Structure formats: C-alpha cells, structure tokens
Amino acid sequence: MSDNQKVKILVCDDDLTARILMKETLASDSIEVIEAENGQRAIEQFEKHSPALLLLDVSMPKMNGFEVCEHIRGHEKGKHIPVIMVTGSDDLESIHKSYAVGATDFIAKPIKWPILGERVKYILRASQAFADLVTQQHELHQLAFYDSLTGLPNRQYLMQDLQRFLAMAERNNYQAAMLFIDLDRFKRINDTMGHSYGDKLLRKVAHRLQANLRDSDTFARVGSEQSSQEPQLSSFGGDEFTIFLSRLNDPNEAMLVAERVIRSFSTPFQLEQFEVVVTPSIGISMFPNDGDNAETLLKNADTAMYFAKQSGRCCYKFYQDSMNAKAAARLQLEQDLRRALKSDEIVPFYQPQICAQSGRIVGVEALVRWLPAKGGIIPPDEFIPIAEETGLINELGRLVLERGCYQAKQWFDEGNPVRMAINVSAHQFRQLDFTQVVADVLQQCGLAPELLELELTESVIMSDAEENIARLIELKALGVSLAVDDFGTGYSSLSYLKRFPIDILKIDRSFMCDVNSAPDDLAIVEAILALAESLKLGVIAEGIEYGSQIAILKNTNQLLLQGYLFSRPVAAEYISPLLNQDFNHLMPAL
Missing domain, CATH: 3.40.50.2300 (Response regulator)
Structure with missing residues (x-):
C-alpha cells in the first residue's frame, strides 16, 4: 500500500x-x-x-x-x-x-x-x-x-422553507413574489435534437438564471436585508423553474426581475455546434394578495404562466382572479378532449375541392370537428391548441388520417376516385416515424397513395428546410401528393421552394376574401399564380365565396377551388350526393 x-x-x-x-x-x-x-x-x-x-x-x-x-x-x-x-x-x-x-x-x-x-x-x-x-x-x-440534472434546489426544498418565509413576511407586513418560468416549445428540442441535447440546454438555462441572480441589482436589493431570505431559484423538473422573491416593496420589483430574465434569453444557447434559441413564459403571483400560503401562491403563478403562453409566449403575466375560472374551464376541456378521442366524438368533416376546368369534385379536405355527445359542436380553434400543448395532437392527427383514408377508399369502391387532403401538424411532421405511419395507414386502408394529399403549412416546412426536404422526399416516395397550405403567409425562400418535392400551392383564404377590394392581396395572388406556373405546380384557391373571386384566377393551370360558394365542411354522408354534381353554373367563364 x-x-x-x-x-x-x-x-x-x-x-x-x-x-x-x-x-x-x-x-x-x-x-x-x-x-x-x-x-x-x-x-x-x-x-x-x-x-x-x-x-x-x-x-x-x-x-x-x-x-x-x-x-x-x-x-x-x-x-x-x-x-x-x-x-x-x-x-x-x-x-x-x-x-x-x-x-x-x-x-x-x-x-x-x-x-x-x-x-x-x-x-x-x-x-x-x-x-x-x-x-x-x-x-x-x-x-x-436537489434536482439531479441542474443541481438546483427542487420543489421539496422550496416548500420546506417557503411557508416560514411567508409567515415572516406576514409578521413584518411586506410583500413577496413567486415567478413560475416555463420554457416555450422546449419539447421540440427533445423531439428534433434528442434528449441529451435537451438535458444540456436545461443545465445551461439553470446556469444563466443563476448568473442573473448574482448579477441583477434587483435581486441584490431584494435579498440584501437577510441572507437567509435571498431570492431562491428552484427547478421543478423538466423545463419549469421558479424564483421566489421576498421583502418586496411593490410588484414592480417582481416585474423588473421577469423582464431581466426574458432579456437574458435573447442570447442563443450554444449546444456543441448548434445555436439554440429558447424563450421563457413567466407567471407572477404576489403575496399576500394572490395567496397566503405556499401551495396557493405556486398554483396561481403557474396559472398566470399559462396565460403568458396564451398571450404569445416570451412574456410575463401577473395573476388575476379571473384566470382560475378560465384555467378550470381549460382543464375540463382537456379532460373532455381525452375522453372524446376514445368515444368517437372527434370526426372529420369534408369540404369539396372543385376542378375549375370540369366543374366537378376531384378532391376533399378533411377538417376535424368535435361533436360532443351532449350536443352542439366545439370549433377547432378551441381544442386544437390544447391538443398541441398536451401532445394529444399526434393521436388526433392519426385518427383523422385513418378515417379520411378509409372514407376515400369507400368512395373509390363506389366509383368515385376522390383525392383526400389531410392536414399535417408540426408535431406530427416532426415525428421520426411519420413516413412509416402514413405508409402503414395506406396499407391498412387499402388506399392507393395517389388518392392521398398531405397538406403542410409554409411555416412548418420552412422551420428546418434542409431536414424537411429529406422528410418530404421520403413521403413523396410513397406516391402521395404534397401541398403547401396557407401559402403566402410565411417567408419561403424561392431557392428552397424549388427544392421541395411539392405538387400544389394553396392560396390562403385571407388573400381571396377581399381580392376585389384589396390591391395588395390581388398582387400577392397574381405573384403566387406566376410562381406556381413557373414551377409547374397545381393551385388550390381557398375561401371562395363569390363567383367574382374566381375571375382573377383565369388562365391558371391545374386550378382547384374550395370555399362556401360550393359547400361548407360537412359530414361524409352529405358529400356523397355531390360527387356526381356539376358546379359550372356557380363559376364565371374562365
């Protein structure tokens, strides 16, 4: 030895x-x-x-x-x-x-x-x-x-001291604040880069928050009176953090801290060779107005954080009493949505796509609807955001894909080969096995690939152009058609657009609604038509409500029309009688 x-x-x-x-x-x-x-x-x-x-x-x-x-x-x-x-x-x-x-x-x-x-x-x-x-x-x-990943105190550590700090604040008649921080769209980091990069990012976020605790004049002032009550940064696991501030003079001090945290995130995080931008949404609750105990203060800060996300993310919101009622309603809606996915309340409606040349239906777009058992209808803009936030969007998207393909196969078997257009969410498209999912559904339904059209928004395909080109090529190899939805609302690079293996551009309805009265919209539509012609792409014009809107689309090759002029989105049984109908009488001569 x-x-x-x-x-x-x-x-x-x-x-x-x-x-x-x-x-x-x-x-x-x-x-x-x-x-x-x-x-x-x-x-x-x-x-x-x-x-x-x-x-x-x-x-x-x-x-x-x-x-x-x-x-x-x-x-x-x-x-x-x-x-x-x-x-x-x-x-x-x-x-x-x-x-x-x-x-x-x-x-x-x-x-x-x-x-x-x-x-x-x-x-x-x-x-x-x-x-x-x-x-x-x-x-x-x-x-x-302590959180094993970041080394920060965890929820248990915070809770054991928080009630004592609040009791001290009550005795001395001063205010305190709880800041609840959640990273915006953190899940996409794990989904696209892998969990190891997600873990590295969380460690760097924790380090940056700690650095701000040390460097901030506001933090120093807040904690100057008693070292045992310095601002406490904690990790709640995953991508959630809290900052507890004691001995505040007024809520403005909590606001200054939140603003400083948001500014500190403006610098990208370096993860090996990648630069990653992530933003925080922050909810703030004040003691004693928003809660006189640790649990209530935390719950209300969490609720305010959710409203910060609803307000566009990368911002802060102070708690208000009205938020709880809204949050409870949202939680109920989330629970109802989970149940609805298992009880056939989520169904596709279909809106016809009319060939401008023949006047016949050649395709339909599947548009999801929620029909609660108790009656009525819940519009997509109420439940789709919840589905995206909770991860239910993948289950919902798979459901619409399967039912849409089964319906297209049924129409085909009846002698009506109608192309089925299915919207693909960003969450679905980023799934590593999405191409295999599509292939499995086609095989399961027995639908010919050429009768399936996948629609992706311009912002989704441009989010990571190089990687998405490879994904689109995989999908295209299955034999399906690819369309760019809401075209004109994003910022596509023409050089990339030429490389995407797409078949169709869909002109967003916002450009078509006032096309006769808005010169700028008219110019955009004409530019999209010229682009489609140069790239030999088909065009679908959405939002057609009047025959006069169709006039400006004259001389457009491979033109399809979609809108209330022909039909609102309806259940499958209402589409079948329309499949042999001629809509030429609704259109001006092109």
Whole structure:
C-alpha cells in the first residue's frame, strides 16, 4: 500500500519516548503515524496532513491538549475527526475537561500499549462508519432536495422553507413574489435534437438564471436585508423553474426581475455546434394578495404562466382572479378532449375541392370537428391548441388520417376516385416515424397513395428546410401528393421552394376574401399564380365565396377551388350526393 493510501494518525506528546512507543504500537502497513512535539506543531501537522485520528497529551508546552482539541473542533476539517486525550490515571478533572472541549475518548497513563492499539482500531472503524453514514445522509439529502440534472434546489426544498418565509413576511407586513418560468416549445428540442441535447440546454438555462441572480441589482436589493431570505431559484423538473422573491416593496420589483430574465434569453444557447434559441413564459403571483400560503401562491403563478403562453409566449403575466375560472374551464376541456378521442366524438368533416376546368369534385379536405355527445359542436380553434400543448395532437392527427383514408377508399369502391387532403401538424411532421405511419395507414386502408394529399403549412416546412426536404422526399416516395397550405403567409425562400418535392400551392383564404377590394392581396395572388406556373405546380384557391373571386384566377393551370360558394365542411354522408354534381353554373367563364 502506498503512503498516500495509508490512514494517517497524528500523535502529539512532548515526551519523545512516549511518541516512539506510540509509533511502534500503531504504525503498520495500513497506518502511518505522524508526530508532533508540542501543541503548535500538532495544529501545523493537522492542517498539512488531515489525519484520520489524533492522540493528544493533555500537558504540553506552547499549547496544551485541551487548546489543540478546541482549535481542531473549530476547524472545518476537524468537526468529526476522533480525538483521544492522554491523561493521568487519577486526573478526573482533565477527563471531564477533555469531553467538554470535544474529545472523543481518553486513555489514562501509564498506557497499556496492546490495549491502545486495539482501541485506536475500534475508534477508526467507528469513525469510518460515521463518515459513511454522513456521506449517505448527504447523498439522500441531495436526492431528496436537489434536482439531479441542474443541481438546483427542487420543489421539496422550496416548500420546506417557503411557508416560514411567508409567515415572516406576514409578521413584518411586506410583500413577496413567486415567478413560475416555463420554457416555450422546449419539447421540440427533445423531439428534433434528442434528449441529451435537451438535458444540456436545461443545465445551461439553470446556469444563466443563476448568473442573473448574482448579477441583477434587483435581486441584490431584494435579498440584501437577510441572507437567509435571498431570492431562491428552484427547478421543478423538466423545463419549469421558479424564483421566489421576498421583502418586496411593490410588484414592480417582481416585474423588473421577469423582464431581466426574458432579456437574458435573447442570447442563443450554444449546444456543441448548434445555436439554440429558447424563450421563457413567466407567471407572477404576489403575496399576500394572490395567496397566503405556499401551495396557493405556486398554483396561481403557474396559472398566470399559462396565460403568458396564451398571450404569445416570451412574456410575463401577473395573476388575476379571473384566470382560475378560465384555467378550470381549460382543464375540463382537456379532460373532455381525452375522453372524446376514445368515444368517437372527434370526426372529420369534408369540404369539396372543385376542378375549375370540369366543374366537378376531384378532391376533399378533411377538417376535424368535435361533436360532443351532449350536443352542439366545439370549433377547432378551441381544442386544437390544447391538443398541441398536451401532445394529444399526434393521436388526433392519426385518427383523422385513418378515417379520411378509409372514407376515400369507400368512395373509390363506389366509383368515385376522390383525392383526400389531410392536414399535417408540426408535431406530427416532426415525428421520426411519420413516413412509416402514413405508409402503414395506406396499407391498412387499402388506399392507393395517389388518392392521398398531405397538406403542410409554409411555416412548418420552412422551420428546418434542409431536414424537411429529406422528410418530404421520403413521403413523396410513397406516391402521395404534397401541398403547401396557407401559402403566402410565411417567408419561403424561392431557392428552397424549388427544392421541395411539392405538387400544389394553396392560396390562403385571407388573400381571396377581399381580392376585389384589396390591391395588395390581388398582387400577392397574381405573384403566387406566376410562381406556381413557373414551377409547374397545381393551385388550390381557398375561401371562395363569390363567383367574382374566381375571375382573377383565369388562365391558371391545374386550378382547384374550395370555399362556401360550393359547400361548407360537412359530414361524409352529405358529400356523397355531390360527387356526381356539376358546379359550372356557380363559376364565371374562365
């Protein structure tokens, strides 16, 4: 065993003979004995070698054993190290004083050397067991009260002190604030880059928040009166964090902290070779107005955070009483949606797409509707955002894809080969197995791929153009058609657009509604038509309500028309009678 691996024992006695006998008794292959001839030297040796046990003679020059023991017990490294005092056999006063200054044990002179050796070994074993227990307790404390990923205090840590801080705030009649922080669209980082990158991002976010705690004048002012009540940053797991601020003069101080946090996120996070931008949504609740206990204060800050997300993300919102009623209604809607997905309340409606040249229906777009069992209809703009936030959008999208393909197969079997257009959400498209999902549904339904059209918005396909080109090529290889929905509302690069394997551009309804009265809209429509012609793409004009809107689309190749002029979105049974109908009478001559 090397000297570095040996257990070190420090023996301190001004009697050279005693030191030699101690060294002879205690030294072994596993124990190294270090000597000191007086109290001052003992302290120097202790600080230099950090021994595992000390033997101190009570009577020594310069510093006696009691003074040395007291000094060591006051040292950070000496709180739990075993100290054996060597006293006279009848010196009861020294024995009592030894324990008073923190000695672990004593041994009386004349020393029985074999007994000393066994006693030291026993105390070393007990000391190691105690050290192991302390380490284990520390590890358990870390697991119980700290987030393992970021190293920040967790919810349990915060809650154990929060009620005490709030009670102190109430006694002293001052305000406090809870900031609840959630990272916007964090899930897409995990989905697109993988969980390892997501974990790295969370660690960097925690570090940046901590840096702001240290550097912010507002933080410093808030925590200046009492160190035990400095602003407390905590991790609630996942992408949620909290900051508790005490001793506030008014809510403006909490607002300044929230604004500083938002500004700090404007700099991208570097994850290896990638630069990632992520933004925070922050909810703020104030004590005592928004809650007089920890649970209520946290719940209301969480509620306000949700409204910050609803307001466009990357912002903060203070809690208001009206939020709880709205949040409860939203939670109920989420629960109802989960049930509706399993009870056939979510159904596709279909809106015809008319060939401008023949006047016949050549396609339909599947548009999801929620028909509650208790009656009525819930519009998509009420439940689609909830589906996206909760991850239910993938289940909902799969349901519409399957039912739409089954319906198209049924019409085909009846002699009506109608192309089925299905909207694909960003969440669905980012699924790594989405192409396989589409292939499986086509096979399961027995639908020819050319009768399926997938519609993706311009913003979705442009979100990561290079990667999405590869995904679109995979889908195109299945034989399906690809359309860009809401075209004209995004910022497509023409160089990328030429590389996308798309078949159809859908002109957004916002450009068609006022096309006869808005010169700018007319110019956009004409530009889209020219682009489609140059790229040899088909065109679908949405939002057609009047025949006059169709006139400007003259001379457009592969033109389809969709809108209330022909039919609102309706259930499948109302589409079947229209499939053999001619709509030429509704259209001006093109």
